[in-house]
Amino acid sequence: MHALPDQVKGMRKGHASLWIAAAWCAATASHVFAEPVHRTIIIEAMQFSPRVLEAHVGDTVEWINKDAFPHNAVASAHGFNSTEIAPGESWILEARQRGTFDYVCTLHPGMKAVLIVK
Numbered sequence: 001m002h003a004l005p006d007q008v009k010g011m012r013k014g015h016a017s018l019w020i021a022a023a024w025c026a027a028t029a030s031h032v033f034a035e036p037v038h039r040t041i042i043i044e045a046m047q048f049s050p051r052v053l054e055a056h057v058g059d060t061v062e063w064i065n066k067d068a069f070p071h072n073a074v075a076s077a078h079g080f081n082s083t084e085i086a087p088g089e090s091w092i093l094e095a096r097q098r099g100t101f102d103y104v105c106t107l108h109p110g111m112k113a114v115l116i117v118k
């Protein structure tokens with residue numbers, strides 16, 4: 001029974017420092033993670049628009065094919081591959097990796113664009 005007051009004191013001290021750590025983590029996290037944004041790229045008349053799109057990690061990027069024939073969006077360097085996007089269809093990518101991704105439509109190699117993930 002003599003030990004009880006010390007135990008309680010010790011627990012309170014531990015609890016307080018945990019609370020400080022949690023508050024610090026929350027403040028840091030709110031700095032790092034912005035609200036995710038949904039961004040769209042229109043594929044029309046054999047062009048990606050916008051040709052250069054900036055996004056942040058956590059954002060979603062949707063390619064919408066408005067042409068009457070299929071396209072795709074393929075980042076050559078270990079990036080992404082939409083596979084074929086049919087006319088009127090779209091493909092959504094969740095940006096998870098930072099980097100500059102040059103991509104093309106492999107069906108029409110003249111169609112080039114860039115996705116920058118920050």
Ligand SMILES: [Cu+2]
Pocket residue numbers: 070071072105106107108111
């Ligand atoms: Cu194409």
